[in-house]
Amino acid sequence: MIDLSPDILANASRQELMELVELTNRWATGEDEKFFLYEPNDIPRIFHASTAKTRFLAGGNRSSKTYTHVIDYACQLTGKPPKSLEGIIPSHRLDRTRRLRFCMEDYPNSFQKVVWPYITNLVPSDSIKDVVKDSGRIRAVTNEKGGFIEFMYYDQDVT
Numbered sequence: 001m002i003d004l005s006p007d008i009l010a011n012a013s014r015q016e017l018m019e020l021v022e023l024t025n026r027w028a029t030g031e032d033e034k035f036f037l038y039e040p041n042d043i044p045r046i047f048h049a050s051t052a053k054t055r056f057l058a059g060g061n062r063s064s065k066t067y068t069h070v071i072d073y074a075c076q077l078t079g080k081p082p083k084s085l086e087g088i089i090p091s092h093r094l095d096r097t098r099r100l101r102f103c104m105e106d107y108p109n110s111f112q113k114v115v116w117p118y119i120t121n122l123v124p125s126d127s128i129k130d131v132v133k134d135s136g137r138i139r140a141v142t143n144e145k146g147g148f149i150e151f152m153y154y155d156q157d158v159t
Contacts, residue, residue, distance in 0.1 A: 048085050067122075072093075076098050077098075077143050077149060079095070098147050101149075116138065
């Protein structure tokens, strides 16, 4: 039996923690990722279910707008929804060849601090084929079917 008390974990070295992760990996599956465990509240559920071509989600700070959008984009990039959204998301939005645009205020604050951490934590890594960069900025993530999420920033030059 391995002692996993908070004190032991807090004082463990990085190598010891990595060994622990390796030991437990055999019990984890892709279905254990945050994406598949997503449980929306009522408003995001309506947003996900909408058949509209253009959708808008508004709310106050920390009301899950960005989180909800990233989950929705992840569904479209992977071609499958989390269990909680099965049968709710319209089938046309599960086409992995979709080209999506995610617009945000600026690169350093909106993208690097909020959007990118959500992308890396919520989009299943096996569904991302490539990360496209231009001038040092991440511009898109692609999948193997030709679909992508393009990131647009309001602080970029107009061309």
